[in-house]
Amino acid sequence: MGLAAIQENGEGEMGLGGVPLGAKNKYRRMDSELTDYDGDFEHHHQLEKKRNSTRKYVFACAVFASLNNVLLGYDVGVMSGAIIFIKEDLKISEVQEEILVGVLSVISLLGSLGGGRASDVIGRKWTMGLAAIVFQAGAAVMTLAPTFRVLMIGRILAGVGIGLGVMIAPVYIAEISPTVSRGKLTSFPEIFINAGILLGYVSNYAFSGLPAHMNWRIMLAVGILPSVFIAFALCIIPESPRWLVMKNRIEEARSVLLKTNDDESEVEERLAEIQLAAGVSIGEKAVWRQLLSPSPALGRMLITGFGIQCFQQITGIDATVYYSPVIFKAAGIDGNSKLLAATVAVGVTKTVFILVAIILIDKAGRKPLLYVSTIGMTICLFSLGVTLSLLNEGSVGIALAILFVCGNVAFFSVGIGPVCWVVTSEIFPLKVRAQASALGAVGNRVCSGLIAMSFLSVSRAITVGGTFFIFSVLSALSVAFVYKLVPETKGKSLEQIESMFQNEYEVPGGELQLGDVEHLVQKG
Secondary structure (H helix, E strand, O other): OOEEEOOOOOOOEEOHHHOEEOOOOOEEEHHHHHHHHHHHHHHHHHHHHHHHHHHHHHHHHHHHHOHHHHHHHHHHHHHHHHHHHHHHHHOOOHHHHHHHHHHHHHHHHHHHHHHHHHHHHOOHHHHHHHHHHHHHHHHHHHHHOOOHHHHHHHHHHHHHHHHHHHHHHHHHHHHHOOHHHHHHHHOHHHHHHHHHHHHHHHHHHHHOOOOHHHHHHHHHHHHHOHHHHHHHHOOOOOOOHHHHHHOOOHHHHHHHHHHHOOOHHHHHHHHHHHHHHHHHHOOOOOHHHHHHOOOHHHHHHHHHHHHHHHHHHHOOHHHHHHOHHHHHHHHOOOOHHHHHHHHHHHHHHHHHHHHHHHHHOOOOOHHHHHHHHHHHHHHHHHHHHHHHHHOOOOHHHHHHHHHHHHHHHHHHHHOHHHHHHHHHHHHOOHHHHHHHHHHHHHHHHHHHHHHHHHHHHHHHHHHHHHHHHHHHHHHHHHHHHHHHHOOOOOOOOHHHHHHHHHOOOOOHHHOOOHHHHHHHHHHO
16 A cells, blocks of 8 residues: 655545544545546546547448449449440430430439438438439449430439439538538548449449440449448438437437537537527528528528539539540540540549548648649649640650549549538538538539530530630639638538628637637647
8 A cells, every 4th residue: 555645635534553644644545546547547438439439430321321422423434434335336426425424414403403302301311212212223224225215214313313312412421420520521422422433434444345235234234233232321320410300309319419429518519509500490481482582691602502513513524534535535545445444543543532632621621622622623624735735646645644634633532522512511501401402413413414415516616625725714713713702611510600601701709619729739
């Protein structure tokens, strides 16, 4: 038994030989200190264990919720190669090729519009399930299509399914994520889009050696497989706590928040914020009427959300991905196998650099990544235009074309690719979040469809290089848009972000937020 010197205390413990350890004694038993230390250590261990468990649970929910996005990515990637063999097998024209490629993006806007309303009625979780079922039906029809007309029917069904899935995943993840990791987790759908694109490119290369009447069907059929995992995921993930509050299922919402937040006191604070946000909307005009005649704050949100979604696509990323074989052919690469192998490099680059965004988005913030992304894309798009216009023959031109295409998709993946969806899922009030996000997704899909359906025609009129000069100008405009109209949302709760827009991008009271504190600590 040891003795430890401490400040005088008023306890009546007995020391060695019965000497009282009371008010006049500066010694106390060391074993009582050890007991306190053990208790603190055990409490800290339990907190750390709960924190790790919570992180793993939220991470799993974000992964499962993002599986629908693999379907979109796979379709984009696989169609870039499959279209070569569809043209050969079904004898379709260039116009039919553009329609087949672009119609999915245009039709997906119907899914996105319907998805906002569906997710408010049946919930975020089951809207994801509906998206998977509709896409699976479309993929099956495309796989078995004997004619161009039947292929288009399957493509339309797949587009509706993708529209549903693309708009709901970021909304769901934003609503279940803790504030400090929301940016990283809400970027997951973009990771899975990129993974899907890479799988599509690999599928093209793997099955390109089969007969033309069979290989494109197998390529499209593989896209059905992720739906099996989505069915499993729906048995695991919870419903969004914010949707549950909207439906007055408060205890269920509390239960979900307890699973997705480390601190129980923070759970009650978050629940109160959500209830307040939901309660403010009670008795207000219908959602679509709010969106069509918005308040000044909601108007600012809509401009930011809709604008960033449109800029993500009008800078030509889907043209780069869908038509990468056409771009590389213009640079001088010959042969289907070589063209498809070059596209795999694009897919790998796109997937690797999205991981950089995931690491940085909650540390550096949304806006710095957007600046790096949009400026970098502008430089690469302009350089690609110069390369295709002046150096379209020889190994140097081919190497530079591959470099600038990969550079463009890398800068896209670091910033505007994932951050676009993060910002759109964060900025809108609870009552209109799903349908306003759907409106943003509609802008995204319409712009994607217009670019995909016009790229070949425009390229034929002004050359492929000339088309990329146009994309570089649009990308330069996106830099100005980010500077003027996109606020920083890092480290703020969804409810705080709403207040920020009401105060014209200023945080109410100028209070320092958690993310800012973390940044200052790291700098110190």
